Amino acid sequence: MRFALTEDQTALRDAVRAPLAAGGWSTLADLGVFAAMADLGLDETDLVPVLEEVGYAAVALPVTATAFVAVPLLAALDDDRAAAAATGSLRIAVAGPGGLTPFGGQADLVLHLDGGVARIGGLSTAASTVDTSLDAVVSMAAGVLTDDPALVEAAAGRAALGHAAELVGLGRRMLDLTVGYVQQRYQFGAPVGSFQAVKHQLADAYLGLEFARPAVLAAAWALQEGADAGPAVDGAVVLAADAAHAASRAAIQCHGAIGYTVEYELHRFAKRAWALAALAGPGDRLAALATTIGLKEQGT
Structure with a gap:
């Protein structure tokens, strides 16, 4: 099987390069990046080229966490916050091991995915990392969002x-x-x-x-x-x-x-x-x- 980009995927990737280089969150929202896997009906293969460009620009914002992880999960749960995140008005970071959360300082919410349960983060404290632009925090898991294992x-x-x-x-x-x-x-x-x-x-x-x-x-x-x-x-x-x-x-x-x-x-x-x-x-x-x-x- 040959894995290559379609013309539409290539066009979307090319369209986000300039906004990513400028760190333009609102422009990405206008392009539909955050709504891609909810309202626009795109899927993982459509977003991966965009995320590669996020890395290329080393964007210091939770673009990947919001668009690729949080929005599709919240949309699948019919959570009201999905709409806000899809328009870019809600920034969501995703916690890593031990609650260490990249871009947690730039986020409105932190999502925890541990032990087969998704939780919304509670209290957080600033964390020091090798990459200071990560604006990382250590977040404590709080309220349960879902325990659906597949989601x-x-x-x-x-x-x-x-x-x-x-x-x-x-x-x-x-x-x-x-x-x-x-x-x-x-x-x-x-x-x-x-x-x-x-x-x-x-x-x-x-x-x-x-x-x-x-x-x-x-x-x-x-x-x-x-x-x-x-x-x-x-x-x-x-x-x-x-x-x-x-x-x-x-x-x-x-x-x-x-x-x-x-x-x-x-x-x-x-x-x-x-x-x-x-x-x-x-x-x-x-x-x-x-x-x-x-x-x-x-x-x-």
Whole structure:
């Protein structure tokens, strides 16, 4: 099966690039991004390319959590807050392990998806993360929203897949920055991008991202079809996290000394990738995949 974007999906992806680069929440709402999986009848495969662009721009707002996770869950529950979130007037963040919530400081509500139960967050406190633009909080779970296992599992799958899509976008951005840099940086009278060692590193990073992208689309299709999407989502997260890590490593090394300067723009994307990968838990997902295919006994 070939996983590629349709013309409509490509058009939507291209339409959101400028608003995402500008951090325009209201413009995204006007484009229907938050209503996509509710009022507009779009699905996971339609939104994944948009989420990749969210990662590419390293948007410091809960776009993915609101549009891809919260709105479809609230809509499925006929919750009145779905309409407000779909218009962009309600921002919703999704808590990760231990209640650590990226963009919680920018959100009106926090959604918890733990133990097969969806809850709305209660009290929260500011949290320190490697990526300060995450504006993270530690949120405590409060009132039960639903304990429907199918709805909660689907929402959790979308949350993980959202991280994977953003990681692919972040990897692309770091690679683009690096390709531009090595074409301009000269050493020994030649651009460093002409050196074989640099070419190989960047080519390997590119291949990793190109392998991850269709895996993310395949997982989106599995979620859309209501199939047992767990292994597909786990695989997408693992591949995307590995690809983003490889891209950050190659980018920092190929930039030379400036790549280790925290004030340099590259670190904005590298730190976001590291933070999202940690939240997505690729190690646990890799262990789950190993158990699924019989490479590891449960509990060993």
